[in-house]
Amino acid sequence: MNYNNLLDLSQSLIDGVLFGSIYALIGIGFTLIFGVMNKINLSYAAASVAAAYVSLLIVQTAPPALVYVAAALVGGVLGALVYLICFHLLPLNKPLATLMSTVGMLLLIDEAIVHITAGMPQNYPAMFVGANIDIGPLSLRSDLLFVFGFGCLVMIGLTLLLKRTRLGLATRAVSQQPVAAQLCGMSITGTNMSTFVIAGFLGGTAGAMAGAAIGVLSPLLTLPLTVKGLVVTVIGGLGSIPGAIIAGLVVGGAENLFQYLRGVSERDIYVMLLLFAFLVFRPGGLFPPPAGRD
Amino acid sequence: MLELRQLSRNFGGVKALDQLDLSVHKGEILGLIGPNGSGKSTTVNVIAGLYKPSSGSLTFNGIDLSQRSTHERAAVGIARTFQNIRLFANLSVWQNVWAAHVVRDSGWTGLRKRWLASGRTARDEVQELLAFSGLAGKADVLAGNLAFGEQRRLELARAAASGAELLLLDEPAAGMNAEEIDELDARIRSLRDQGRTILLIEHHMELVMAVCDRIAVLNFGRKIAEGTPAQVQNDAAVRGAYLGAEATATT
Amino acid sequence: MDFYLGLAQVIGVHTLLGLSAWCLLHTGQVSLAQGGFFAIGAYASGMLTTMAGWPLGVALPAAALISATVAVAVGFPALRVKGLMLVVATVAFAEIVRLVCFNLTWRVNTGSGPVGPDGSLGFGGIRYFPSNGWSSIEILILIWGLVAAVMLALAWFDRSRIGTLWRAVGEDEVAAQSVGINLTAAKVSAFGIGGAIAGLSGGIFAHQVTHIEHGNFTILLATFAIAYPILGGLASLWGTVLAVIFIQGFLIEGLRVLGDWRSLLFGALILLVMLLRPSGIITSPIGRWFARSIRFDRPAAPTTGGKTHA
Numbered sequence: 001m002n003y004n005n006l007l008d009l010s011q012s013l014i015d016g017v018l019f020g021s022i023y024a025l026i027g028i029g030f031t032l033i034f035g036v037m038n039k040i041n042l043s044y045a046a047a048s049v050a051a052a053y054v055s056l057l058i059v060q061t062a063p064p065a066l067v068y069v070a071a072a073l074v075g076g077v078l079g080a081l082v083y084l085i086c087f088h089l090l091p092l093n094k095p096l097a098t099l100m101s102t103v104g105m106l107l108l109i110d111e112a113i114v115h116i117t118a119g120m121p122q123n124y125p126a127m128f129v130g131a132n133i134d135i136g137p138l139s140l141r142s143d144l145l146f147v148f149g150f151g152c153l154v155m156i157g158l159t160l161l162l163k164r165t166r167l168g169l170a171t172r173a174v175s176q177q178p179v180a181a182q183l184c185g186m187s188i189t190g191t192n193m194s195t196f197v198i199a200g201f202l203g204g205t206a207g208a209m210a211g212a213a214i215g216v217l218s219p220l221l222t223l224p225l226t227v228k229g230l231v232v233t234v235i236g237g238l239g240s241i242p243g244a245i246i247a248g249l250v251v252g253g254a255e256n257l258f259q260y261l262r263g264v265s266e267r268d269i270y271v272m273l274l275l276f277a278f279l280v281f282r283p284g285g286l287f288p289p290p291a292g293r294d
Numbered sequence: 295m296l297e298l299r300q301l302s303r304n305f306g307g308v309k310a311l312d313q314l315d316l317s318v319h320k321g322e323i324l325g326l327i328g329p330n331g332s333g334k335s336t337t338v339n340v341i342a343g344l345y346k347p348s349s350g351s352l353t354f355n356g357i358d359l360s361q362r363s364t365h366e367r368a369a370v371g372i373a374r375t376f377q378n379i380r381l382f383a384n385l386s387v388w389q390n391v392w393a394a395h396v397v398r399d400s401g402w403t404g405l406r407k408r409w410l411a412s413g414r415t416a417r418d419e420v421q422e423l424l425a426f427s428g429l430a431g432k433a434d435v436l437a438g439n440l441a442f443g444e445q446r447r448l449e450l451a452r453a454a455a456s457g458a459e460l461l462l463l464d465e466p467a468a469g470m471n472a473e474e475i476d477e478l479d480a481r482i483r484s485l486r487d488q489g490r491t492i493l494l495i496e497h498h499m500e501l502v503m504a505v506c507d508r509i510a511v512l513n514f515g516r517k518i519a520e521g522t523p524a525q526v527q528n529d530a531a532v533r534g535a536y537l538g539a540e541a542t543a544t545t
Numbered sequence: 546m547d548f549y550l551g552l553a554q555v556i557g558v559h560t561l562l563g564l565s566a567w568c569l570l571h572t573g574q575v576s577l578a579q580g581g582f583f584a585i586g587a588y589a590s591g592m593l594t595t596m597a598g599w600p601l602g603v604a605l606p607a608a609a610l611i612s613a614t615v616a617v618a619v620g621f622p623a624l625r626v627k628g629l630m631l632v633v634a635t636v637a638f639a640e641i642v643r644l645v646c647f648n649l650t651w652r653v654n655t656g657s658g659p660v661g662p663d664g665s666l667g668f669g670g671i672r673y674f675p676s677n678g679w680s681s682i683e684i685l686i687l688i689w690g691l692v693a694a695v696m697l698a699l700a701w702f703d704r705s706r707i708g709t710l711w712r713a714v715g716e717d718e719v720a721a722q723s724v725g726i727n728l729t730a731a732k733v734s735a736f737g738i739g740g741a742i743a744g745l746s747g748g749i750f751a752h753q754v755t756h757i758e759h760g761n762f763t764i765l766l767a768t769f770a771i772a773y774p775i776l777g778g779l780a781s782l783w784g785t786v787l788a789v790i791f792i793q794g795f796l797i798e799g800l801r802v803l804g805d806w807r808s809l810l811f812g813a814l815i816l817l818v819m820l821l822r823p824s825g826i827i828t829s830p831i832g833r834w835f836a837r838s839i840r841f842d843r844p845a846a847p848t849t850g851g852k853t854h855a
Binding site for chain 3: 034040085086089090091094096097098099100101103104105106107108109110111112114115223226227230231233234238265266268269272273275276279280283
Binding site: 342343344364365368374381382389392393396398452455456 | 706709710712713716717719720721722723724725726727728
């Protein structure tokens, strides 16, 4: 491998890791919901993309930064809706029913997007396009760097929220001992709902970031984001936020690396094999959940 | 028939079981008692194979259990009930018992056995067990829809159906009223009379004192006393464990 | 008329796919790998009839066997994970299979030009039915004959001791182990049998449509596979059939008059069924009537009592 190849390789890796912050956000969302409810919300990534779509409504009048904020807020609202429809109305002891209801929601959201936009990709505003930062022979794409920075900011905010506030405490309490938490006066519905809203904020942000990084929003984004988000959740360790962050960056980097090495049509095979490697050698993920006694 | 030697099990830094020695003899009803958190349920879970011991040995009829998985332990003759009832909730009462019964003669050897078997079929035996547990009229009901006491009875019938020589009963009387406990007492005795060995973990002292041949007392994962009910009742260390250190000082 | 024949064929193929997921759901495993096994069956049988020139009667069982073998190989590592982890692991497997199909190019020359999988262009020319003069009706009879055979086998199986053991594992793994049920055997056998059925349905699918490509085998297909038995209710095999008719017949074809709005209703109706019937359709009065009037798939029960507790 000569110098130029090595350079290209590093460049792909950097771009991938920066893009990986989006996977990290989606992974955190899955992991948050799983941590509190012990259930998967398969419609999550679709709702995230949908939130970004909705934020396009103000794209004519507002600066891009505001569009991203709008996406996050819409994500929160959608999160609450998904919780109410797909989880709150269903009996908790029927895990298959909630799994299926979120599948129904995934299809509904997907089709709503296709229906309203007639399946056409929509341009999404990006920031700092073209203003690249060169570090020696490598260059950091500013738009990706912005996505990465924005993602980091959101993650820091989330960590503070969970560590420092009553809500965060309640979230952790409910996830560890729902009955005891309820006896201590915490509302399970309230906590679950806030978790979905927070996850929705993250998802909306991730949807907007994906739109900004790629330049367009398309309904074709939802399935890959769902799959990659789930992969990130498992590699990171179920319920672990730091795990999801690291796994998101790793998956983003690996994806681009394999794309450079093996081409776009084969890259996901290797990403999935990476997942299998984790399942075989480290089934708990990077940060395995503590093993309970019972 | 069951020998625990120097058995320890740690959870993080907590020693749930600390160098426990315990023998269960064939045909007896051995009570295992102790305050909450003394390691009783851990003992059951280690014997049943849900937890691996941190150290020590575990043999059953001379077979080393440490390399055997949970279902293999059931196959060599150890069955259990659970403190928090675990039935196959969406299977009928009949299917719950049947599943435990048929599993021992599935596979090739079982096929041969079924072929050669005459007279009593699996169905008859399941029916008998249901009658024994007072559930014969409810064979078609989903296990999850049974009343609490009935669920406990069904769990006992299921454990017995697996044909085990040794039954581990983990707090079978919890939540039962006096009448149900009397019935349970009679059932445990009649299981023993059928030639089974029983390890009874229980908080209900009247039942333990009445039904057990021998009793072992655990505290902080260690065995602090062992003997007949009368011996254990008069043991200073046991009183201390249950009533606190001052009580020992005053006796 | 041809339209209805085609629809009936599609429903048959999807019923088989749903039944394959039914096997796994019975042992409590939510597997999204069924689409992968389906794809393996489709490609394998297509390659056997076109490239190797095997007759369909041999190629189909062979494809089922290949899928079953792969499924057993997947089943062993899948034992280590459950719940969400299993869902993700099986998604990953199905994606790998799809991407391998996407990248697989293996053309051989036969008398009538090159045949075989052609990478992203897919795998066309699986023309066993037309070149052997099968009519639509005959294909339909073959498909539903296979559906009937598989359903009878599964119904017998469900009544048998192994079926009860599967259900026990699906209900409570720990309790199942403590009565002596071998989890490995139960789960891997479910994977194997489910894989064989999925492979069989994939094989028929390939020959029915004559052109297959990776886009046929996305996660969405696997989602449908588990959606059928879940929507239909695990209590009865008929639930799966009803759900396939509901989704493929009513939602996809029946609502075509609604134009674009159909696809919107699709997800909403799945959601609605789940909200109204969290345990699936077959627990509904109609479903129970249906299950009662056709009794062969009721799980084994003693003759005492006569009440149905569906």
